[in-house]
Amino acid sequence: MVDVKLFGLSPSPFSQRVVWALKLKGISYEYVEEDLSNKSNLLLQYNPIFKKIPVLVHDGKPIAESMVILEYIDNTWPENPLLPKDPHERSLVRFWAKFIDERTKPMMSFFTYVGEQQEKAINDNLQTLRIIEEHALGEQKFLGGDRIGLADIALGWIIHTLAAMEEIVGVKFVQADTFPLLHAWMNNFREIPVIKDNLPNHDQILDYFKGRREMFVKSPHACHHHH
Ligand SMILES: N[C@@H](CCC(=O)N[C@@H](CS)C(=O)NCC(=O)O)C(=O)O
Missing domain, CATH: 3.40.30.10 (Glutaredoxin)
Structure with a gap:
């Protein structure tokens, strides 16, 4: 047990x-x-x-x-591995997982800031997504292969938390015409039964972030608690 x-x-x-x-x-x-x-x-x-x-x-x-x-x-638990066996392929997935993880909190700044700072944050997000679009995605369905792995799980938050923040602010970063590969990735990711069946409740996230918007404007990171 x-x-x-x-x-x-x-x-x-x-x-x-x-x-x-x-x-x-x-x-x-x-x-x-x-x-x-x-x-x-x-x-x-x-x-x-x-x-x-x-x-x-x-x-x-x-x-x-x-x-x-x-x-x-x-x-x-080795079943359904999150990393490929080949050392070089593993390192590529780790590279993207690290890149995505390091950008995750900064990518929330568009939600915590207003005005010029927010505009800059929005541009930074587009640059980050552009890098992923042009360098991490290609023929394959997922980041580093045809099955979901470590880097995909790292990026998965863009389909729920980022989506809720976008809705509140009134922006949409990933559009089918501007980021076709990322757009397809989001759909592929969302369609995996385990992902689809285990998404945080959209209305609940929306309420949570709406309710805390005020606080985020004062505090540097979206996830920090109120002191
Ligand atoms: N780098 C950490 C980030 C975790 C994180 O930021 N957690 C936030 C909630 S989203 C938290 O617990 N904040 C409480 C605090 O900072 O006091 C990870 O990947 O686990």
């Missing part, structure tokens, strides 16, 4: 990465929803450095940082 617990927050893109990986692997787990304005003692104990979700706890051993957790999951 595996003992797996996930401490998460449903509208968090980082938390969602872990949910998808566990579901893809068919691992059953206990989910603990955290309130970031009143973090549980267990969360503080399991992630004393950053005090952030997500944290995965496997047989009492905590793992923090979403991308580290994904690698742990892949190493622990």
Whole structure:
């Protein structure tokens, strides 16, 4: 009997990465929803450095940082691998996973800023997406192959959290005519049964981010809790 617990927050893109990986692997787990304005003692104990979700706890051993957790999951449960076998192909997927992860929080600035800063953030997002469109995607359905992997899971947040933020701000970054490959990727990704069946509720995310918009304008990162 595996003992797996996930401490998460449903509208968090980082938390969602872990949910998808566990579901893809068919691992059953206990989910603990955290309130970031009143973090549980267990969360503080399991992630004393950053005090952030997500944290995965496997047989009492905590793992923090979403991308580290994904690698742990892949190493622990090898079925439906998230990384290719070939070392060079692996490194390419890791490269894109890292690139995407590093850009994830900055990509939320268009939501936290207004005016000129927001315009700049919007342009930065278009540049980031342009890089992915032109360099990471090609003939293959997914980032690094014909099946979903680590980099796809890293980018998956653009179909839910980014989509909700776009709706609130009134922008749409990925259009079929301007980013055809990314647009196709989004559809391919969304159509995977495990992804489709485990999407955060759109209205709930929308409410969450609408309600916290004010706070985001004051605080540098969209996911930070209110001090
Ligand atoms: N790099 C981290 C980011 C996680 C993160 O930013 N979590 C946010 C929620 S989306 C959080 O727990 N914030 C609480 C805080 O900063 O106090 C990861 O990939 O896991």
